[in-house]
Amino acid sequence: xxxxxxxxxxxxxxxxxxxxxxxxxxxxxxxxxxxxxxxxxxxxxxxxxxxxxxxxxxxxxxxxxxxxxxxxxxxxxxxxxxxxxxxxxxxxxxxxxxxxxxxxxxxxxxxxxxxxxxxxxxxxxxxxxxxxxxxxxxxxxxxxxxxxxxxxxxxxxxxxxxxxxxxxxxxxxxxxxxxxxxxxxxxxxxxxxxxxxxxxxxxxxxxxxxxxxxxxxxxxxxxxxxxxxxxxxxxxxxxxxxxxxxxxxxxxxxxxxxxxxxxxxxxxxxxxxxxxxxxxxxxxxxxxxxxxxxxxxxxxxxxxxxxxxxxxxx
Amino acid sequence: xxxxxxxxxxxxxxxxxxxxxxxxxxxxxxxxxxxxxxxxxxxxxxxxxxxxxxxxxxxxxxxxxxxxxxxxxxxxxxxxxxxxxxxxxxxxxxxxxxxxxxxxxxxxxxxxxxxxxxxxxxxxxxxxxxxxxxxxxxxxxxxxxxxxxxxxxxxxxxxxxxxxxxxxxxxxxxxxxxxxxxxxxxxxxxxxxxxxxxxxxxxxxxxxxxxxxxxxxxxxxxxxxxxxxxxxxxxxxxxxxxxxxxxxxxxxxxxxxxxxxxxxxxxxxxxxxxxxxxxxxxxxxxxxxxxxxxx
Numbered sequence: 096x097x098x099x100x101x102x103x104x105x106x107x108x109x110x111x112x113x114x115x116x117x118x119x120x121x122x123x124x125x126x127x128x129x130x131x132x133x134x135x136x137x138x139x140x141x142x143x144x145x146x147x148x149x150x151x152x153x154x155x156x157x158x159x160x161x162x163x164x165x166x167x168x169x170x171x172x173x174x175x176x177x178x179x180x181x182x183x184x185x186x187x188x189x190x191x192x193x194x195x196x197x198x199x200x201x202x203x204x205x206x207x208x209x210x211x212x213x214x215x216x217x218x219x220x221x222x223x224x225x226x227x228x229x230x231x232x233x234x235x236x237x238x239x240x241x242x243x244x245x246x247x248x249x250x251x252x253x254x255x256x257x258x259x260x261x262x263x264x265x266x267x268x269x270x271x272x273x274x275x276x277x278x279x280x281x282x283x284x285x286x287x288x289x290x291x292x293x294x295x296x297x298x299x300x301x302x303x304x305x306x307x308x309x310x311x312x313x314x315x316x317x318x319x320x321x322x323x324x325x326x327x328x329x330x331x332x333x334x335x336x337x338x339x340x341x342x343x344x345x346x347x348x349x350x351x352x353x354x355x356x357x358x359x360x361x362x363x364x365x366x367x368x369x370x371x372x373x374x375x376x377x378x379x380x381x382x383x384x385x386x387x388x389x390x391x392x393x394x395x396x397x398x399x400x401x402x403x404x405x406x407x408x409x
Numbered sequence: 410x411x412x413x414x415x416x417x418x419x420x421x422x423x424x425x426x427x428x429x430x431x432x433x434x435x436x437x438x439x440x441x442x443x444x445x446x447x448x449x450x451x452x453x454x455x456x457x458x459x460x461x462x463x464x465x466x467x468x469x470x471x472x473x474x475x476x477x478x479x480x481x482x483x484x485x486x487x488x489x490x491x492x493x494x495x496x497x498x499x500x501x502x503x504x505x506x507x508x509x510x511x512x513x514x515x516x517x518x519x520x521x522x523x524x525x526x527x528x529x530x531x532x533x534x535x536x537x538x539x540x541x542x543x544x545x546x547x548x549x550x551x552x553x554x555x556x557x558x559x560x561x562x563x564x565x566x567x568x569x570x571x572x573x574x575x576x577x578x579x580x581x582x583x584x585x586x587x588x589x590x591x592x593x594x595x596x597x598x599x600x601x602x603x604x605x606x607x608x609x610x611x612x613x614x615x616x617x618x619x620x621x622x623x624x625x626x627x628x629x630x631x632x633x634x635x636x637x638x639x640x641x642x643x644x645x646x647x648x649x650x651x652x653x654x655x656x657x658x659x660x661x662x663x664x665x666x667x668x669x670x671x672x673x674x675x676x677x678x679x680x681x682x683x684x685x686x687x688x689x690x691x692x693x694x695x696x697x698x699x700x701x702x703x704x
Contacts, residue, residue: 123528
């Protein structure tokens with residue numbers, strides 16, 4: 096670099112292009128261009144197109160015409176749609192609560208001094224790293240109606256007498272897909288919360304212990320309040336991903352039995368792609384947006400709170 | 410923002426002397442082992458099924474399902490030489506590498522512009538990038554399918570290479586913004602005073618210092634592209650263009666008889682590349698995951 100600087104004349108005439116190159120605002124916009132083009136063309140435009148499609152009767156191979164709210168009126172009177180909304184809310188609520196509870200527990204366990212701690216931490220994240228579809232296929236085999244390893248183990252232990260019909264029965268199927276989702280989600284929650292736990296100074300716990308606080312009180316009045324901002328963000332992400340889940344259901348049940356595990360994303364796919372009703376599928380997808388917006392607002396206020404909790408530092 | 414360093418600090422040993430060993434065994438070690446067992450069992454089951462001969466697969470009376478007596482490579486053989494699996498594997502690698510590369514280059518520029526150039530409106534652009542990260546593929550795939558069809562790249566690998574950056578760029582930009590913020594601004598000022606152009610500052614000062622951030626973002630982008638499913642399922646029709654997750658599910662699963670051995674071998678081999686990559690860069694991976702959350 097020094098050589099290059101020496102070789103150049105001390106006073107450079109500033110050409111037009113050099114001016115552009117050094118100007119903060121112009122250069123900023125030039126640097127933003129690639130990202131902006133990608134996101135405007137493949138994200139913002141499709142988002143708008145999706146909302147528009149919801150108001151049309153587009154089918155595969157035929158651009159639709161504007162039909163107003165007809166798709167939404169159709170969905171409003173469609174009992175299957177309401178069942179799917181119920182399924183999605185149930186799936187998201189139960190899975191998120193379990194992921195939070197078990198994830199927090201695992202994070203607290205991993206935060207203690209342990210032998211092979213980094214090994215445990217690395218291994219625990221594996222379910223989150225591998226492709227969902229591939230681990231879901233493994234769960235499909237684990238939930239097999241005849242040769243399930245879980246059924247086999249429970250029969251050997253003498254707890255049940257016949258194999259459990261995991262994916263063929265309404266309640267069992269719901270529980271099974273939620274279990275698979277929780278299995279995949281726990282590592283994300285646990286490792287993120289662990290990162291939060293590690294920023295809590297141990298001196299706070301030591302001081303509280305000297306004041307006679309029990310371990311539950313220390314958890315309730317030190318750990319939990321300091322962890323709240325991270326919990327808010329992690330759980331928002333978790334809720335977002337769970338609410339819009341598609342892969343797991345598509346692999347395990349395709350919405351069955353009796354549509355009891357059909358989620359909004361899978362119904363949207365089923366109506367739009369194999370069914371060819373692009374307009375109706377898009378309307379179902381758009382119907383997810385209000386739920387997602389409320390989750391994002393929740394996250395926003397979670398982040399707001401964080402600033403004063405950390406003494407206003409950004 | 411000294412992420413990488415203070416995450417690795419271990420504050421945990423502070424008061425552990427208060428707990429006796431038997432108590433810890435019940436409250437910590439035992440639950441942890443149960444967690445690890447449940448989280449890892451599906452992988453064991455995948456692996457053991459992939460090398461089990463067919464006659465043992467469903468015969469639980471004569472053979473313990475948890476062990477394999479005469480391991481076989483038949484399923485893996487079948488997968489590699491009698492199906493299109495190798496080409497799916499190649500497609501997935503090709504698409505993931507290309508999409509990751511495009512996303513990283515784009516994100517470096519965007520993050521630098523937002524975080525360091527601070528052009529008019531950069532704060533709003535930063536917020537928009539964050540919001541873009543929250544748009545899930547499930548509400549985009551229908552209009553994107555029409556778009557992909559409209560510009561004539563339906564059923565090509567190019568479609569996925571161009572679409573994947575829509576969820577990779579927001580994430581990588583957000584991550585790199587955080588990383589750039591942690592690099593002292595004074596370094597750039599020195600370079601500016603010495604007469605470096607913005608381009609030189611970016612390439613010769615900022616990027617060499619951001620290598621860990623770039624690795625984190627790259628690994629994460631690669632994994633996300635590798636795992637993507639709904640776009641690949643919707644935009645790809647022909648077998649020779651499919652990715653591993655789509656190929657295994659749509660072509661190896663036949664309605665009449667499930668070949669569990671081959672399916673599990675397919676799932677295992679399809680997971681291995683990301684697991685190997687992950688095992689080499691655990692800390693980078695963790696810091697990018699938690700970094701995105703902590704911002």
